[in-house]
Amino acid sequence: MSAVTNASNDLPGNPLRQLHLDQLRQRTSAKWRAHPDDVLPLWVAEMDVPLAEPITKAVTDAIAAGDTGYPAGTAYAESYAEFAAARWGWDDLTPARVRTVPDVMLGVVAMLDLLTAPGDAVIVNSPVYTPFYDFCAFNGRKVIEAPLGPDHRIDFAALAEAFELALGRGRRAAYLLCSPHNPTGTVHTRAELARVARVAASYGIRVVADEAHAPLCDAGTAFTPYLTVPGGEDGLAVTSAAKAWNLPGLRAALAVAGPDAAVELARMPEGIAGSTSHIGAIAQTAAFREGGPWLDALLAGLAENRRLLADAIESQLPQAVYRPRPATYLAWIDCRALGLGDDPAAHFLAQGRVALNSGHLFGTGGAGHVRLNYATSPEILAEAVDRMAASLS
CATH class of the missing domain: 3.90.1150.10 (Aspartate Aminotransferase, domain 1)
Known part of the structure; x- marks a missing residue:
């Protein structure tokens, strides 16, 4: 070697x-x-x-000032809204529809708690990010797989079959969508996501989108936030700057609601936002605002x-x-x-x-x-x- x-x-x-x-x-x-x-x-x-460099400066300035207390304010949410508008043309996202959460997967769990109960089903597109299985099982949810097709894209026949299986148990269900998809790297198109919204609505199933890798799409590839597609108004999403700017040790994430899901997001316990790292939020705000x-x-x-x-x-x-x-x-x-x-x-x-x-x-x-x-x-x-x-x- x-x-x-x-x-x-x-x-x-x-x-x-x-x-x-x-x-x-x-x-x-x-x-x-x-x-x-x-x-x-x-x-x-x-x-x-x-x-x-902007992240290093923001964190070191905060440490030098002793700014290591509990998180407050909407700067993190505002920075993400600015980034989403500039990169993806998402210009109607307001901080009122955004809440801070400690990290992406804890945000996912919090959102699934809003939409489902222990014993309910969560549909995923396998093969998929392994914590989807671990966190859902730990939270008392049953995972039902809708495997991707051979081309690593959403197989809508398999998705419908999984929806039917989930609801056939006589309980509620949610669809945990990985977008972009980990581990395959597939970027779901706007048309695919709009179809997801239509199919989910036809079954009465709510969508939670993990968009942690969203900033990591090539410049020539269009990323579409799920909440911006027709029918996505009642969806929920979770994202952060951790993957794109290498900040997993500075934990902070954002839970985002579509216009028709704001009522659910408002029910998220305040203690969840308070558990977010203040330094993490400072770092990720700098990433979205100055890390382009x-x-x-x-x-x-x-x-x-x-x-x-x-x-x-x-x-x-x-x-x-x-x-x-x-x-x-x-x-x-x-x-x-x-x-x-x-x-x-x-x-x-x-x-x-x-x-x-x-x-x-x-x-x-x-x-x-x-x-x-x-x-x-x-x-x-x-x-x-x-x-x-x-x-x-």
Whole structure:
């Protein structure tokens, strides 16, 4: 196996090329502490980037001022509304329809509490972000899968079947939509989301959209907030700046209501908002308000890495199937033809010293797949594929 070289500086401004491997290994977060130093970690959703300067300044200024108390005000909500208007043309979102929550998944749980009761069903599109299963089960909800189609897009026949199964139990149900979709990177179109709204309304099922990866869509790819489509007025959504600006350790998120769902959002307990990190909200406000240029540089770097990864897999792992998608920094790779069983990630960790996410944990359709986080330097990414290929020889 070749050694990983230091990140180059031939693309000034690309956040993915600004940190060396030895610098990254000094980090104490989960990504860099879960495995020994001989493992390349391309698993959990942390990016190998420095913080955007406006975020660093906002946080250090707050710390210097001792501004570490309880959260207050609407600055975070206002910053998101400004970002959504500028990026997606969503110009009628008001802070009155936004509440702060500690993080995305706790916001999801709070919203499901508003729409359903223990024992009710939550429909998901598998394979999907693994906490969807864990948090729903912990909250007493029953998960019903509506698997994506072979093209990784919503299969509306499967969705209708799941809706019927959910309501056939004589209880309420909610549809937890991942948009953009994790782990496949699929960006649902406006037409698809409008169809979701129509089908959900026909069954009397409410939609909760996890839009945590929304800012991570290529410039040429249109992201559509679910609450902006016809029929989405009674929907709920959760989002944050954590994924796009690498802020999972500065926890804060936003729960957003469509115009016809404001009454439900108003019933959310005040204590949930009070549990949000004040420093997290300051950091994420700075991200939405001043982090646009940094984000654009990141998106260009991710597009470059996506191409690099696709080429490397085609040349070195030709039996694996990777279909690049223009959102997130997560690659969903079909390894079934490699003969590594249901959990190829276990093989790549043991034999290649590359840590990936095991696909079978993402539900139906995930066995034999891996999820790879390509938000790292091109050098680390190339070395990881080299190791994966060498592990098969």
